[in-house]
Each structure stands twice: as C-alpha cells, then as structure tokens.
Amino acid sequence: MQPKMITIDGNEATASVAYRLNEVIAIYPITPSSPMGEFADEWAAKKKPNLWGTVPTVVEMQSEGGAAGAVHGALQAGALTTTFTASQGLLLMIPNMYKIAGELTSAVFHVASRSVAAQALSIFGDHSDVMATRQTGFALLSSGSVQEAHDFAAIAQAATLKSRVPFLHFFDGFRTSHEINKIVPLSDDDLRALIDEELIRQHRARALSPDHPFIRGTAQNPDVFFQARETVNPYYAACPGIVQETMDAFAKLTGRSYHLFDYSGHPEAERVLVLMGSGGETAEATVKHLAKAGEKVGAIRVRLYRPFSAEHFVAALPETVRAIAVLDRTKEPGSAGEPLYLDVVNALVENGRTDVTVIGGRYGLSSKEFTPAMVKGVLDELKKAKPKNHFTIGIYDDVTHTSLEYDPSFSIEDPETVRCVFFGLGSDGTVGANKNSIKIIGEETDNYAQGYFVYDSRKAGQMTTSHLRFGPKPIQAPYLIEKGQANFVACHQFSFLERFDMLKYARPGAVFLLNSLYGPDEVWDHLPREVQEDILEKKLKFYVINAYDVAEKTGMGRRINTIMQTCFFAISGILPREQAIAEIKKAIQKTYGKRGEAVVQKNFQAVDMALEHLHEVNVPDKVTSTLHRRPPVPPEAPEFVRNVLGKMIAFNGDSVPVSALPADGTYPSGTTQWEKRNLALEIPVWEPDLCIQCGKCVFVCPHAVIRQKVYDPALLKDAPATFKHTDAKFKEFPGMAYTIQVSPEDCTGCTLCVDACPAKDKSQVGRKALNMAPQPPLRKQEAENWAFFLSLPDVDRTKVKPSTIKNSQLLRPLFEFSGACAGCGETPYLKLISQLFGDRAIIANATGCSSIYGGNLPTTPWAVDSHGRGPAWSNSLFEDNAEFGLGMRLTLDKQNEYARELLQDEAIRRIIGDDLAQALLEADQSDEAGIQAQRERVAQLKEKLAGKDDPRVRELLSVADSLVRKSVWIVGGDGWAYDIGYGGLDHVLASGRNVNVLVMDTQVYSNTGGQSSKATPRAAVAKFSAKGKDLPRKDLGLMAMSYGYVYVAQVALGANDAHTLKAFLEAEAYEGPSLIIAYSHCIAHGFDMARGLQQQKLAVQSGAWPLFRYNPALAAEGKNPLIIDSKAPTIPVSEYAYNETRFKMLVQTDEQRAEQLIKLAQQDAQSRWNLYKQMASIRYNGQGEA
C-alpha cells in the first residue's frame, strides 16, 4: 500500500532521513541549511529516536570548520555521523573533507547549496559551494526536488556505507530546501531495508579503539605519498556502480527509479541539455512538453556528479544526439568552461563522440529564475549552425554579450494546475497561512501541491510573495508563477497597489482578492489607474474584504492570515466551503492548539467572521482613477539610484542589465534616504514646551529618524508653518534655536524614543515631550518639516564636546533608516559610532544582522555628511572579521608611516616648507578641533603638491589622507565574536594594534533565526538549545581583560546611556585594542521591543549584565584598571528573565528544569559580580586601593 503522502519542505524531507540514519550530528547555523540542524536539535530535545532506537547526539559547534572536525573525529571513533551546511560553511569544511575522503570514511554531508560570496554575499541557491568541493574526494549526489532530497538522503547513506566513499548530498538552496511539496515519505522499514546493518558494523570496526589500536592520519614522505594516494582508485571506480545498485534497490522498494544520469525527452533527440539540481526538473518537464509536440529534444539530469562516470553518461545519451548544451549553476571566472561542461566535453572526447557539438553556459546564479522559456531558449540556440558557447541564460549581458535571447512568454503550465500568488506584509501572517493552505490541499485532497515563498531582504515592514500551485498531476515546476499565469492573485496590503505591479501575474479571467478598507461600492475609485486598467483588460473577478476590521474585531490585531486564507478557500472552491472551513479549523487547532485555547478561539472567530465580510465587486466598465502607481524612488534621487536601485526596490531587479552594475561590488553610500517605506502607523510628536533637550530620544532611536539641531534663529524665516522650534538650552550655543524633528516616512513607530523621554507634563504625567500620534495625517506636513530640517546646517563638530548625551546627539548620524527590525537593539550603537567618529571611520562588519541591514541591496544606511565624508564600510566573511579589520588598520598605519617618511624628504620639504611638514607630523588629533586642523593642513599640502611632476610627490599625494587620524571599527554580533570569529578576535586583541571592536551582543545568532551561541545565557531557550541552555554564557570581557592591555567595556545603553557614551569615547581614544560588548535586545528574545530599554535596565539591575570599563591607561597610572559601573544586583535574575519568552518558554515546557537553571543563572550573576568586585578592589603597583 502506498504510504500517506506528506507535504513538507526540502530541508525537513532531508533531515527526517538524515536524523534517522545517524548517531552523531554536528551542526552550525547557515542559511539556507539551518532548518535541518534545527529539526535535528528539536527532535533530539523531544527524545525522538533514530532508526535503531537511540536518540542521536546533536552538538552545535563554533563554526562549520568545527563541525567538520567534530564529524571527522566522530567518524574516526566509529559513529554514523552527519552534518548540514551550505556556502561558506561548506568551504570551511573542505580541509576535513579531504581527510575524511582520504581515509575512506563512510559519511554523508547534506548541503542546501548556495552561492559563495564574491562581489557580494548571497543567501540564495546555486552550485558554487558544491563545485568548490569536487576535488575533495567526496561523492557528489544531486537531488532536484523535495521528493528526491528525501530519497537521495537515504540512497547516499546506503551507498557511502557500501562504497566507503563519503557523500555530499546536495539540493538547491531555497528552491528545494524551502519549497513545500507533496511527497511519499520513506518509512523506517524502507530505510531498514535499504541500509545494510553489517556495513554499519564494519564501519564501527574500522574505527579507532585502544582495544585494537592502530594509527591513522600519518605524515608521509615523497617516497610513498603518491603511491598511497593512488590506493583509493578502486573504491572510486566501484562507486558509480554501487550508487546505481543502490538506486535499483531503492526503486524495487519504493517504485521511484533513479539513475546516475537520467535521460528524458524524445527517444531520437538531436538536441540535449545536461544539468543537475532543480533546474533538471524544469528541463525535464520542458523537453517532455516539446517532444510531445514533435521536437527532437531531450535532457540529461546528472545525479551522481562525482565520481563522474563518463561511461554511464555517454550510455545515457541517445545515439541521435547532434548538439548538447551543458548548463552550470556556478561561475568559474577565467576557466576554460564551467565544471560540468568540461566533464561532458571530456566524457564525449574520451568515448569517441567528437561528432557532437557541445556548448556550455551558466544559469540560475543566486536563485535566479530558471524557467521553461529559458530551457527552450537554450534548445533553440542548439539549432543554430554556430551556437554561442560560454553563454548565460536568464539575464541580459550587454557587456560581454554572453546572454542568449529567449521568449519569456513561452510557458508549459498545465491547464489543470491552479496557480495562486499572494502578496502579504511580513507581519500579517500571509506566508504562514499559505503554508497551512498548501498542507491542507496536499494532505486533505487528492491534489498535488507546491508552495514557494519569496521574501524581502529587510527585516521590518517587508513584502512577502507566496506562490502556490495545486492540481491533479504531480507538480514539476521549480520556478515562480510566471506573468499572466496566475488564476488567483491576492493583495493583502492595500498600499502595495501603488508600489508594485501585482496584476501582471493574473491570467485573463483570474480572481483578484484585495484586503481593502474600502467596501465593494467605493473601492474602485481608490485603485491606481494601472490596476483598474488591468482588471478591465483581463476581465478579472474582483473581491474585497476589510480583513483589518475583522482582525480587530476578533482580537487578531494586524494578523489577517486566517481571514485571508478563509476567503481564498471560499473563492477558489478547491474544497466545498463547509469542508474547507472545517479543515482550516483543524489546521488552526493543530498549529495553535498547544499554545492554549484562547489562541485557537481567536482564530476560529476570525474564520467564522471572514466570509460575512467578503464581497464581490461589481466592476465598472471604465477606468476612472486619477491616481497612478508611484515611482519607487523620488525623481530627485541620483541617476544610479533611480535607474538601478529603484528597479530593485520595485522588485524589478531582474531587468537590470550587466552594464548597469558595478564590476567590483562597489555601491554608493547613503541610499536608504531615497526609499521612503512609511512603515509607522504612529510617529512621535514633539512638544517643545516640555522638552528638556536632553537628547536621549535621539540617542536611542534605532533608525536615526529623530534628530536634534541647534541653529541660527534667522534661518527660521524660510521654515514651513508647522515647523516646531524653541530656544536652545545649550551653554555652548547661546541665542540659538533648537528643534527636534522626526522623519515621518522613515520612522518605524518603535516608540523607544517616547520610552526614553524623561520629560513629563507636571499636570498630566502621561503626556511627555514626545508622544505617539497617527502617522497618515502628519505624513505630508512632517515630510516638509523634515526636508527643511535637513536643509539647516549641521553643527560645527569642532564646537561640540561630545562627552554628554545632549551634546553628542547634535552630531549628525551617518547610519540612517536601516532595514533592521523596528526597535532594534543593535543599531543605536552603530549610529553612535557614526556620529562620534563616522567622518573618519572605516568599518569591518562581520556577516550577520548588521551586514544585512547595513549592506544588503538595494540600499545602504551608511551615509555621508555635508562634506562628503562618512563611514567606509565593508563585509568580508563571518569568521574573519577581526582579521579583516586589523588588515585595514595595518594599511592605515603603514600609509601613515609612509606619508610621514615622505614628509621628511628634502625635495618635498622644499615644496611645502618645513613649518607645514612639522605641523603635519606633530599634529595633536585628540579632539575634533585637532582633527579639523590636520584636515586643513592636508588640504594645504595637497594644494602645494598639486601639479608637481615628481614621483615622490605623487606618492605623497596618494597617501596624504592617511595623515588624518582614522578610526577602525570592527563590528559584529556574538555569533561572530564568541564563536566562529573568536580565534581571530583573540589574536587581533592580542596584537596590540589600535582597533575598536564592537560586539552587538544579542546572545543568539539573530540573523539566522536565533540559534544558541556561547553568549546565550543559562536558562534561555534558543534554537540548538531547545532544552534550555544549561551552561553559563562565556565571559568575553573577562577573557579580553586577561591581556592587561586591551580596553574592555560592557555597556547597555538602555540601562546607562552616559556610560555607553563614555565607553565609546574612551575605547576610541585608547591607542591600542578596544573591545565593547553591548547589550542588544532582539526580536529573538521574545519580548515587547518597545520595552527594550527597560529590559536592559532590568538586565543590569539583576546582575545578569554588569556594566564595567577596564581601561589599561589607569593601570599605567597605578590605578586599578577595572571600574564597575553598575550596582550590586538588586533584583533577582528571574525578574529580568521572565519578561522574555526565551526564558519563560522553558517554564512552559519543562518547569523543573527551568527552576534548576534559573537558580544556577542567579548564581552565575552573583558569582560574576563577586569576581568583578574582587578584581576591582585589587591594589595596583602598591598605590593603595583602586
């Protein structure tokens, strides 16, 4: 009997097999493979056994390099061991992969393949990571769909045990790892039948054991290394045969038949594509479609890429083939061709098939769409007498003209398949509801079903797009629903209509469902003209529902997921209405039931009420609207922003040609200012009469949308009528005017500024100097005020002593409007760096949240000041950021040294004069005035050197800027600093060089979804610590202090802003390495982000986060360098912790363990406090008490 089909994604499909077939699993988070590790950790936490009845040991390592090492060790000791990874993570495993393969060790690595960072990082899918391992000796097995990922996970395990060649099983990141599809699951019995247990015993018998000792991992000399390297040849020769045998056995067991090279298409094909991964699904479906129409075309899907069996490959080709196009989902610049292409050419040559024309090309890099139209485009190219070799497909390359033309309107979509596209707001639950819908359709009807979801790269206020297909036939379409193909288009957010062209997806006669504040009789006139035109032209059936109203009435807040889902089922008719509602409710019960009855009831009510509010619109027969879709960026934006970034903002980046993009990954700064996202429902409104001008609101704002300025009151003559101002209360600026201004269209409405505001109305304490008010009525007026505010001159930096919050916040932020979460706990620290040192800062940013909201296209928050200066920012990798930043320091120091040497040169001195040379050499740049004076000297220097034809002059001109003091900041999160980058960080701190390290400590890997790091506190639940972390967080500060010459500070701006400011100023001033560990509240903590500052206070008061500064400069003065800046704990840790779901959920899942762990966490806080206290009271240099 066929087992009941299940609807899951590729990661779960893979992990479910890998988990059952292994004993030790070493994991580390990296997109898009992280969910595999998360599943393994969660299943282990729930004590789910593997195939042999024991719960696998799941261990998180400090990096993928560490995971590979642990895997190697575990294998050597005889365990069945696996790991999951992708991209850079896989690259970090390569050294061990050579070892594991060299020792003929049975193991499987499961890889959700992803681009390797080059000109930019990309989290999306291609084969560049896997291709970088093809020389390691691992077998590479490629699956192309969710079902195959499930099946090949098992086939790989069976084949590795038999062949002794380790396997890397890979599938396309996101496209397969995150696609939900209906598959036939492998039962435990299937797996048992497939895995030969005798081979497992042999695997164990080969392991290291003191009971029968030997050594492995020797060093060999020229005499035998070569011969020893050749010993493995028979194993590799046998491997393809073993894989095929395993596939045959699998086919007998399941009926699903695979081959090393699977051919499909016309039996007498003349033109054939060769490729692997999910693109093979598209190619297969397309050639079948074309062959049916008589075209002699075919496709070969490569399953076992290494060892590459030329013999099997040639055998799989039809005799009739005349031309082959090999498609590689990777790029090897400078090569003779991409790897699969070269292998195919070689296979044909070695087997005498030189009669076949072979071309190679690239497709699908970084999850670029690969569609039937592109498949046809390539096949059409093969018809030509001289087809283009080394081509690209899917882009427009107007530089080296590699791209092939194709007809994008070609489609092979089955008319029986229903296609639906949904546009939602990240926070409204659209994707979650669609995942539920596709499971309902997949598991409660006979239909096949597929779901794929596209996200924005911002963390707040982003659009999600859901692509759902279902129908009576299996769905072999790993590409997005194409233009003009959707039967159903839903827009869950009315404002999207004026920003994006959604109806381009709709086919004629399709259904359009809109979440609208306007009812069926009034909505028409509120639609942009372009939308009206599409509705009429395509004769769409148009429905509206006021889902926000229903959500409000049923306590759903802004989550309209179940409401829109109900409407979808009601309109689509996929199930009878009553049954659909019953199934939705069943899904609600399943999803939310364990979270308590109240949640279930709330959702039930939403379902029940939804249909009453769903209305079909009687569409008028003509276009009436005067509204137009608005451009993604304003017309005054620079050309590059308009023509390139603007297209990306409008989700039209696919149309950007190669020539429009920089060749080296360099992009302009300060571009978030052009992208007005209007996220806030409410914005702060300033009351000048209550304001005490303390600057705290400006300090805490994560998005740099609230700012203060002092300026000449005479400038107010041009102010808009509603522009607010008052007299400045700054002793440095007598007689000046003062304004606090909010950027209404950039504000996220996080309310941290209001929370930080200490000024309360004496007659009405609920009214502060800042109060939230609805944004829409204020938007236009405040946007004008903001523009005027920006036109006011920035404060003269030389006149501001930034040692107080008030003064420091007059400095212009050069980090603004990032795509971080609303109320982010990290960004205020980066903004502070940008204010204090931004015009001379160079920033090395570890990969993580900060590199994404800092540098993910289309725009960047790193900005420039009115002089054109600002932070210079770059991201290298996750693991090397400290070293990367040190390199920057080394260059700056070297160039400074060289410039100083050149200033000693007599010829140069003759040109510039001794006075200027000496002044440049002896400049005191310890404050802004000193830096400004040096900048002026450098300007003079350049002026004097200009036009002089002397090589030494040209040299000095090119390094002259290094004479102005620069500030190097190495920034990143705790995943980097505590774990993957710790070795490098330690070395850089030890180097003694003048670098400043900022660790924005969220106590988890935030960017990849909250996995545990060594900064995660005891008693907190995190992914990879699903049972609650049972050990205390690492004391990074203490470790750094042990050097004695590293400035170390632990800060929490919500607890003590002045302390934070002081630490940043001291760290930067210290002529050596500095480390600031900054408490950064985070969405992953599961608490109200509007209470972020209060929560930081509680963290400090409880002793969970003591504030301190360790300043080696004090030791030089004979004083104790450690100053504890917070008081002894005054509240229990639990009072802080249990405001957060990460701690509280342990009480809800394992109360006894929670109780034990929180008690230990309390002891951690107390003992750390005691230790610091004692350290701070040690006498230094016999100079008495510190």
Place this chain on the structure above:
Amino acid sequence: MDLSTTYLGLTLKNPLIASASPLSQKVETVQRLEEAGIAAVVMYSLFEEQIIHESLELDHYLTRGTDSFAEALTYLPDSGVYSLAPDRYLEQVRALKAAVDIPIIGSLNGVSKGGWTRYARLIEEAGADALELNIYYIPTDPDLSGAELEEAYVELVAEVKAAIGIPLAVKLSPFVTALPHLARRLVEAGADALVLFNRFYQPDFDLDELEIVPHLELSTSAEMLLPLRWIAILHGQIQADLAITGGVHSGKDVLKAMMAGARVAMMASELLQNGIQRVPAILAEIQKWMQEHEYESIRQMQGSMSRQAVAEPAAFERANYMKVLNSWRELP
C-alpha cells in the same frame, strides 16, 4: 478539647487554613504545612487573565517576525507542546492531592463570564476538594452601576456553580454598597461559603519617575477588624459558611474570627513572614486560651459574638462609630 470545624462540607481538624498565596506553589511547602497542623490549603489563584493572556502572549512571541525574512523564518524553537499556567495549575492540584491528606481548595480569580470558567470543572477533575472563586474587579467606568456589577457577579457564580459538583466558596471585596444583600444573592446563586475579604494590592506612586508602581504589603492584625465586623453581621443571616481572611496573625485573631461567626480563619502573611512554625504556635495559643477560659470546642464559640448574639447589636453599626469618635481626645 475539640478544635474541629466544618467548612464547605469538609470536616477540618481545626479552623486554620492557609489562604491563597505562594505557600501552595511547592508541594514540599504544603507537606510542611500539613505536618505543622494546618487544616486545609487554598491554592494560589489561577487568574482569568493567565488562562487567556499567557496563551495569547506565547502565540504572539512565537509568531512575531516569523515568515518575513528569508534567513530567519522563525526566531524561537517551537517545541509544539506547552504547559501553560492553567495546565501547570491543574498539575499542581493533582500533585498536592497526591502528596497530602488535608483538603485542597482550588482558587480561580476572575470577573467575566466566558470560556475560562471551564477551568472550574477542570480543577474539580484534577481532584480539588472545593473551589474558591475570587471576584476581583476594579470598577473604573462611571457608566457601570453597582447593580449591573452585582448582577454580573451573581451570573458568574451561577455559571461556575453549574459547572462543578464540589462546594464553591466566593471571595469578596469589602467595597460593596450593601454587602448582606449581595451576600445573600451570591448564596442563592450557589455559593456554599463566603470568604471575607479579598485584599487589594494598592498601587503606589514613584515620585522620582512619576510612575505608578505595584505595591505589596503583608497584612497586619489591624486589618482583621474589617472582615470581623462583616462576619459578625452576616452570621446567621445567610445560609452559607463564612471564612475570614486578611489580618489573621495570632491565635487570638482566630478566636475572634470564630466568635464572629467564621467557620475557618485563613492566613498567609503571618506564615510568609514568620514561617510555617507559626502554625503549631498559633494552635497552641488557641488551645491555651480555650483551656484558660474553659471552652470545650471551637464550634461552641462560633458566632458567639455575632451581631445576632451580642447584647448590643448596635456596636457593629453606626452608633459604634460615634462612640469611637467621641472617645478620641487630643493629647495635652
């Protein structure tokens, strides 16, 4: 000497009950209370808000930010199975019942009718010997009349009573216009006992921050005079057991409560402050007093100083107020 009493149909070895407080959060503490001689334990309260809000809160934080950003489709591991406050409460009822022989009285705290009241039955099913319903409501709406509010109380009591088979006690606030009338209506609606009174934790002001701060102060003996009066007034007028709570600190306090007409005296502050060892001390004090004053049983004294039993009922009424005012003289 017979210290036994009956309350809510339960025969108790003495009138000392641990009132709803953190004392019942640990099985071990309740075992110690039993060993110390306490006659029954009212468990800490399960709040209506907990039943609803903890569920909503957990869902909110497990859902917030999910399925929005490709790298972080969730932020917390969803274990799938949660034991929320109500589940843990029911578990605690079961654990206490298994651990001790003294009666365990569950406690529900809420005001509105609705789905949450089904927990009354679940508490019964978990093994509670009786249920105390704590009606705690702060009326802030000028449009809400006392009559409407009382009607809502009565309906709530009826709803809960209908759901359970075990006896029901209702814990009241003293801020009622006509307490005896409300008391009678609640009894008619199904209350088997009335517990007087609920202590409201009054918020305080923080003058530095200009903020409202929660404030918790343990009770003192002086507070007992309020419920003492009302028990004395209600005794004999309504067909339900009476319990005193709030300000019971000593054996003498217990004796007074019994004489006013209470079947039991509940205490928490004294035990929280001075330890469980106060239970035997208070029981000894009661016994000693009874011995000295030649009382044979607690039952003998119950209601002996109620309004109906005293020679001068007016002492509980307005006349007493006049007398007290007049007794006050400014010090020279």
